[in-house]
Ligand code: ADP
């Protein structure tokens with residue numbers, strides 16, 4: 001695909017699954033149960049986007065929109081050091097924002113266009129998690145339609161941004177562990193077709209033995225299906 005650039009995940013296996021890494025001009029969703037490694041991947045990518053192209057980055061900055069309060073500067077520091085980068089510089093190149101509810105999350109997203117237009121070095125926007133506030137605020141069947149409508153608008157806005165400014169968008173989506181998750185209908189596993197109609201790449205992550213995790217590509221139009229194993233270490237995402 002023309003002009004698409006990639007950001008390495010620091011795992012060759014995961015990069016392989018993604019066709020080389022996280023793509024610009026695309027929204028990539030990582031979904032999976034609690035502790036599957038979604039937030040660690042987000043931390044790693046906000047460091048790695050800063051690497052020069054020859055090392056798998058875009059020499060860019062990251063915007064990190066944290067909805068769950070799980071972002072940790074210490075993790076950024078460890079991951080930066082492990083890559084031989086200056087931790088202070090790396091931390092300065094991550095624009096951290098805490099979204100406290102859906103209205104706030106949408107307001108931040110409304111302001112992103114202006115922020116990115118003013119800061120063309122921003123090459124990655126992370127929303128971790130994109131669904132948690134929506135789920136918490138719109139409970140019950142009667143609110144499901146409104147929730148999906150609002151969430152889809154939000155996701156489409158992010159997708160447009162990725163295309164217009166040639167940036168990578170990474171969102172996470174926590175879903176319940178289900179025995180049929182890997183082999184059943186993946187759209188149902190995401191909990192009511194939430195992100196299904198939004199174009200992009202969807203990767204399911206799952207706990208395995210110890211620090212090992214399994215990542216699985218879900219119906220990407222231009223990538224082969226498959227599963228790979230990666231690890232979460234003190235240094236970050238690795239093989
Ligand atoms: P999710 O966002 O999918 O709920 P996380 O990305 O928060 O999951 O992953 C949490 C896991 O990451 C922990 O269970 C632990 O195994 C691993 N982890 C977190 N911090 C470290 C660290 N400093 N060193 C090694 N592993 C870590």
Ligand code: MG
Pocket residue numbers: 038039040070128
């Ligand atoms: Mg998380």
